[in-house]
Amino acid sequence: MDKEYIMPFVEATEAVFMDFFNEKPELLNPYLIKRTETIDWDISGVIGIAGQTRGVVVISFSDSMACSLTSRLIGSSISEIDDDVVDTIGEVVNIIAGNAKKGFESYRLMISLPSIVKGNDHNIAWPGKNIPIIGIPFSIEEGEFILAVGLENIITNEIVN
Amino acid sequence: MNYRKLFNNIVTSGTYDLYSTGERSRLIFLNLILIIVSFLLAFSAVRDYRLEEYGIAYAMAGIVAANIISLIVLRKTKNIRMISYFTVIVMFLFNLYLLRNVDVHGAGILWPLSYPIICIFLGGALIGSLFALPLVVFSTLVYVTGFSGYVPYSLDFLLRTISIYIFIYIFCLTFEIIQRNTQNSLETATDELSREKKQTDSIMHNVDEGIFLLNSSLEIESQYSDYFRALFPNHQLEKMNFIDLLENRIPEKDLNATRDYLEMFFKKGVNPELLTEINPLEGISVSLDSDDKSFSEYFLAFKFSHIYEDDGSVYILGSVKDITDEHALSRQLEEEARSNARSMENLFHIIHVDPKMMIDFLKDSEEEMEIINTLLKKKDSNYKDLLVRVYQSIHSMKSNSLILGIKKFSATLHSVEEDIKSVLEKNEIVWDDILDLAITLRNIQVEINDIKDLINKILEFRTDFVESESTINKGIIEKSIERVLEIESRKQNKKVQLQFKNFSSADIPDNYKKVVKDVFIQMTRNSIVHGIETPEERLKKNKQEHGVITISSDKVGDTIEYRFRDDGRGLDIKKIQEKLAEQSTGAGTLSLKPVDIARHIFSPGFSTLSEATQTAGRGIGLSMIKERLEKHRGKIRINSSKDRMCEFSIVLPAVEK
Numbered sequence: 001m002d003k004e005y006i007m008p009f010v011e012a013t014e015a016v017f018m019d020f021f022n023e024k025p026e027l028l029n030p031y032l033i034k035r036t037e038t039i040d041w042d043i044s045g046v047i048g049i050a051g052q053t054r055g056v057v058v059i060s061f062s063d064s065m066a067c068s069l070t071s072r073l074i075g076s077s078i079s080e081i082d083d084d085v086v087d088t089i090g091e092v093v094n095i096i097a098g099n100a101k102k103g104f105e106s107y108r109l110m111i112s113l114p115s116i117v118k119g120n121d122h123n124i125a126w127p128g129k130n131i132p133i134i135g136i137p138f139s140i141e142e143g144e145f146i147l148a149v150g151l152e153n154i155i156t157n158e159i160v161n
Numbered sequence: 162m163n164y165r166k167l168f169n170n171i172v173t174s175g176t177y178d179l180y181s182t183g184e185r186s187r188l189i190f191l192n193l194i195l196i197i198v199s200f201l202l203a204f205s206a207v208r209d210y211r212l213e214e215y216g217i218a219y220a221m222a223g224i225v226a227a228n229i230i231s232l233i234v235l236r237k238t239k240n241i242r243m244i245s246y247f248t249v250i251v252m253f254l255f256n257l258y259l260l261r262n263v264d265v266h267g268a269g270i271l272w273p274l275s276y277p278i279i280c281i282f283l284g285g286a287l288i289g290s291l292f293a294l295p296l297v298v299f300s301t302l303v304y305v306t307g308f309s310g311y312v313p314y315s316l317d318f319l320l321r322t323i324s325i326y327i328f329i330y331i332f333c334l335t336f337e338i339i340q341r342n343t344q345n346s347l348e349t350a351t352d353e354l355s356r357e358k359k360q361t362d363s364i365m366h367n368v369d370e371g372i373f374l375l376n377s378s379l380e381i382e383s384q385y386s387d388y389f390r391a392l393f394p395n396h397q398l399e400k401m402n403f404i405d406l407l408e409n410r411i412p413e414k415d416l417n418a419t420r421d422y423l424e425m426f427f428k429k430g431v432n433p434e435l436l437t438e439i440n441p442l443e444g445i446s447v448s449l450d451s452d453d454k455s456f457s458e459y460f461l462a463f464k465f466s467h468i469y470e471d472d473g474s475v476y477i478l479g480s481v482k483d484i485t486d487e488h489a490l491s492r493q494l495e496e497e498a499r500s501n502a503r504s505m506e507n508l509f510h511i512i513h514v515d516p517k518m519m520i521d522f523l524k525d526s527e528e529e530m531e532i533i534n535t536l537l538k539k540k541d542s543n544y545k546d547l548l549v550r551v552y553q554s555i556h557s558m559k560s561n562s563l564i565l566g567i568k569k570f571s572a573t574l575h576s577v578e579e580d581i582k583s584v585l586e587k588n589e590i591v592w593d594d595i596l597d598l599a600i601t602l603r604n605i606q607v608e609i610n611d612i613k614d615l616i617n618k619i620l621e622f623r624t625d626f627v628e629s630e631s632t633i634n635k636g637i638i639e640k641s642i643e644r645v646l647e648i649e650s651r652k653q654n655k656k657v658q659l660q661f662k663n664f665s666s667a668d669i670p671d672n673y674k675k676v677v678k679d680v681f682i683q684m685t686r687n688s689i690v691h692g693i694e695t696p697e698e699r700l701k702k703n704k705q706e707h708g709v710i711t712i713s714s715d716k717v718g719d720t721i722e723y724r725f726r727d728d729g730r731g732l733d734i735k736k737i738q739e740k741l742a743e744q745s746t747g748a749g750t751l752s753l754k755p756v757d758i759a760r761h762i763f764s765p766g767f768s769t770l771s772e773a774t775q776t777a778g779r780g781i782g783l784s785m786i787k788e789r790l791e792k793h794r795g796k797i798r799i800n801s802s803k804d805r806m807c808e809f810s811i812v813l814p815a816v817e818k
Contacts, residue, residue, distance in 0.1 A: 003593075003600055010596075027592045029547070030599035031537035032530070032606060050446050050458040051412060108412045110448050110458070130614075132606040134599050137540075 008103025025138035033135040045093025048112035055151035199228040245283040277330035371481035460488035529554040544590035553785035638666035649689040656707035683782040692729030726808040732801040763787040
């Protein structure tokens with residue numbers, strides 16, 4: 001797996017948080033996530049990637065963080081996950097995916113529209129058989145959220161020009 | 162208000178599409194005759210009434226009434242044939258009346274001249290003739306019998322009139338026959354065409370491939386196969402630009418390449434073979450709409466070729482096939498081939514090793530990975546410290562894999578060590594380096610998983626193994642040490658004997674097993690590299706040719722003591738001191754007591770060897786031992802005597818708190 005596939009998402013996440021929440025998230029140490037592990041995953045945006053490499057990138061928030069981020073955006077306080085929160089998180093993840101896309105212009109990669117998964121401590125059905133997942137935690141005022149990357153090894157022999 | 166529509170509605174009795182072209186024209190003719198004749202006669206009737214020609218006026222009014230009724234009935238019943246005959250008969254009677262009564266200035270003879278037209282066009286060639294001829298007979302009769310109540314016709318007048326009548330009749334007849342024939346051949350041609358169209362359609366509906374045509378603006382033409390349609394169900398395909406269709410479905414880079422590529426088709430002098438070769442869509446992953454709006458990836462193979470029309474225009478014939486399954490399969494095969502190649506390399510090494518040791522190795526490796534991961538999760542931003550610790554774990558994994566002779570894996574770990582070392586030498590370690598590390602760990606994990614798969618496969622063949630699972634740990638530490646000894650002494654060209662005294666891995670508490678194993682392996686390695694002399698050197702010193710390593714254990718009070726002893730040259734205090742001076746600024750090291758100097762062999766990064774090999778020289782082994790022991794509240798003691806022996810004693814609490 002290549003760093004070049006991860007950095008656009010990291011940079012896009014930083015940029016979007018700067019733009020929308022006026023806060024630069026602090027990057028914590030990345031680590032490996034077990035395929036069955038759940039890390040406070042209450043609401044996740046799942047972005048599919050296809051082409052040169054395949055897999056998913058997941059941006060995951062806890063309930064309380066999702067609510068708090070939504071409150072920050074719409075200006076009134078929200079304490080429970082409702083449609084507004086889901087929509088907001090969906091939109092934030094969508095913008096991150098859109099931003100990240102720019103970083104992939106020189107690659108043969110397609111990025112899907114994100115789908116939102118909701119549910120306390122849900123599992124992500126990671127693609128592939130044995131691919132380890134890299135988790136990149138971001139720290140913001142409310143706590144941490146995670147960008148998790150599960151990508152196959154590059155196995156295409158296609159000529160990239 | 163649409164007048165054209167209204168007109169069409171009136172002349173076809175409101176049924177424009179109901180009849181074939183032939184029937185329809187008859188219907189239109191019938192309606193028109195009824196309407197026009199009604200208007201004309203109504204006009205004449207009014208005029209004649211004013212001229213006090215009451216007879217003719219009433220007759221005309223009667224015809225108008227009959228025509229209007231016909232119009233209404235026709236519209237209601239759509240019975241063209243009946244109304245046609247009725248109209249012909251009404252006109253026949255009207256003409257008889259006119260012939261008989263001559264009308265104003267003998268003009269009565271003029272209306273009958275239009276009669277053959279009505280007969281033929283409404284009744285067709287044969288039946289029309291049957292209706293048309295009696296009028297000639299009748300007019301002759303009128304002349305012969307003098308039946309007319311008014312001025313009788315002169316013979317010349319009559320003959321001329323009949324000639325014109327017959328002329329009009331024959332003209333209409335000829336026209337009707339020609340028109341009928343033309344119509345028939347047209348219908349045959351249309352049938353033929355529609356049958357061919359049906360065949361084309363059925364090909365387009367059923368062909369197992371997407372087929373479409375692009376014009377010079379790269380727009381999709383109207384004819385394309387259902388297969389193509391099904392690939393893009395949510396689009397109006399006709400006249401859609403092909404590039405627009407693919408936008409956001411394939412990477413932008415490929416989209417641009419495709420645009421340039423397709424435009425080349427319309428340039429003169431481009432080699433068609435070259436065009437086939439450089440097709441950017443020969444095999445491409447495309448995201449397509451699916452019903453639930455989720456992301457679905459397909460692998461499509463497009464082909465394009467020229468079509469030159471007679472009129473000089475050029476089209477592109479495109480064909481596309483969904484090869485997702487084939488592609489997935491070949492990808493899977495490729496991946497399997499690759500993974501098998503990887504496995505084969507490892508297999509050679511693994512197959513000779515006791516599976517128990519392999520399982521132990523895997524357990525250890527996963528434990529080390531877990532240690533690293535826990536370190537990473539600590540959010541410690543002291544990267545240097547973090548990397549040193551990670552290095553130790555990698556090192557430990559590496560020495561374990563070296564013992565088992567898993568060369569490929571140890572080579573990987575060795576290069577990871579190199580990488581970490583070069584990062585450690587940087588002035589500033591940044592987050593990016595840690596991300597690199599995480600990616601490296603991920604790749605190590607992949608290799609561990611591969612080895613795990615391999616061992617599980619081997620175990621499937623060795624069913625006898627299951628029974629001895631309860632004694633899984635028996636002798637493993639001894640075996641591991643033996644292996645290290647064997648490998649290292651061969652490498653160093655030294656002769657070494659190993660003795661165990663009161664030592665058995667089964668007796669070691671579970672939570673100490675790993676640390677004890679790590680310590681002894683590290684020490685064995687150190688001892689062979691540094692401590693024990695070459696056979697020649699030993700003989701010179703009046704020692705036995707082969708060195709002896711003794712490993713023993715003792716329970717002393719509430720502690721357990723594990724001892725490692727060799728009869729080598731002992732710690733080389735001088736060399737350590739020199740190295741220390743070289744590494745630090747040198748200040749004060751000369752005044753250190755030998756005990757303090759010896760302590761330095763446990764500092765991270767300290768090594769007396771100037772170049773690192775896979776086995777030794779990185780100065781990591783002993784420092785890791787010290788740290789791990791500290792975790793278990795263990796202590797280490799050194800006892801060394803120049804040219805006689807070196808002994809390390811590890812003291813651990815009997816029960817860990």
